[in-house]
Amino acid sequence: MPAVTVEDTTTLARVPVPAPGTVRRRSRSVTTAPSGFEGEGFPVRRAFAGVDLRDLDPFIHMDQMGEVEYAPGEPKGTSWHPHRGFETVTYIIDGTFEHADSHGGGGTISNGDTQWMTAGGGVLHIERPPEHLVVSGGLFHGLQLWVNLPRAQKWVEPRYQDLRADESVLLASPDAGAFLRVIAGDAAGHTGPGSTYTPMAMVHATVSPAPPWTCRGARTSTRSSTSSPAPVPSASTARRSAPGSSPSSAPATR
Numbered sequence: 001m002p003a004v005t006v007e008d009t010t011t012l013a014r015v016p017v018p019a020p021g022t023v024r025r026r027s028r029s030v031t032t033a034p035s036g037f038e039g040e041g042f043p044v045r046r047a048f049a050g051v052d053l054r055d056l057d058p059f060i061h062m063d064q065m066g067e068v069e070y071a072p073g074e075p076k077g078t079s080w081h082p083h084r085g086f087e088t089v090t091y092i093i094d095g096t097f098e099h100a101d102s103h104g105g106g107g108t109i110s111n112g113d114t115q116w117m118t119a120g121g122g123v124l125h126i127e128r129p130p131e132h133l134v135v136s137g138g139l140f141h142g143l144q145l146w147v148n149l150p151r152a153q154k155w156v157e158p159r160y161q162d163l164r165a166d167e168s169v170l171l172a173s174p175d176a177g178a179f180l181r182v183i184a185g186d187a188a189g190h191t192g193p194g195s196t197y198t199p200m201a202m203v204h205a206t207v208s209p210a211p212p213w214t215c216r217g218a219r220t221s222t223r224s225s226t227s228s229p230a231p232v233p234s235a236s237t238a239r240r241s242a243p244g245s246s247p248s249s250a251p252a253t254r
């Protein structure tokens with residue numbers, strides 16, 4: 001998992017412990033993301049399948065792409081297709097992906113990079129692996145999140161943000177056991193490079209395994225490692241985060 005890593009998380013700025021009385025959202029449901037294929041046939045897990053859109057707003061859709069180790073000739077992408085009224089956010093954990101759109105946006109993203117496309121009033125775009133990856137094969141793993149635009153911005157001019165991995169703001173939890181990459185929005189006063197129309201934050205968190213701990217009268221327990229980019233809504237209508245992301249690394253959105 002290349003994305004962005006650091007040698008020593010204790011050197012990073014810390015995110016404070018939530019203040020007493022902080023409102024904690026309850027889980028509305030737990031959904032197992034079904035597997036399928038997208039575009040020309042690359043494997044995905046569809047995190048929000050079957051979830052009422054009223055519980056997801058401002059999020060619409062999220063796919064985990066891969067993780068897959070392609071043989072030579074196997075990497076696949078999409079053909080040209082339209083979007084309107086929302087934003088597509090593509091984050092690459094491993095591998096390389098190319099983007100081009102009818103508004104002149106586009107580029108190549110790789111380990112830890114993000115492409116943030118605002119479809120607004122309407123745009124055509126294409127996503128595909130670069131030719132050298134098609135020839136060689138290799139590891140591919142990422143996710144794509146669709147973010148609804150507020151009513152007043154549904155018809156804004158399309159735009160494209162090319163967010164490089166080294167632009168992410170790097171933070172740690174109070175005990176330095178969690179490593180946070182802030183891609184967009186605000187996390188405890190630290191703002192990522194991505195600009196959003198919808199109040200939200202996108203953070204890729206890696207949580208290190210903790211040593212065994214013992215509670216009096218209970219058996220020894222351990223805490224497992226997790227890291228993944230997943231959306232965390234800040235809008236009051238959003239109710240839950242996305243399931244189905246990789247157990248070793250996942251982004252979070254808010």
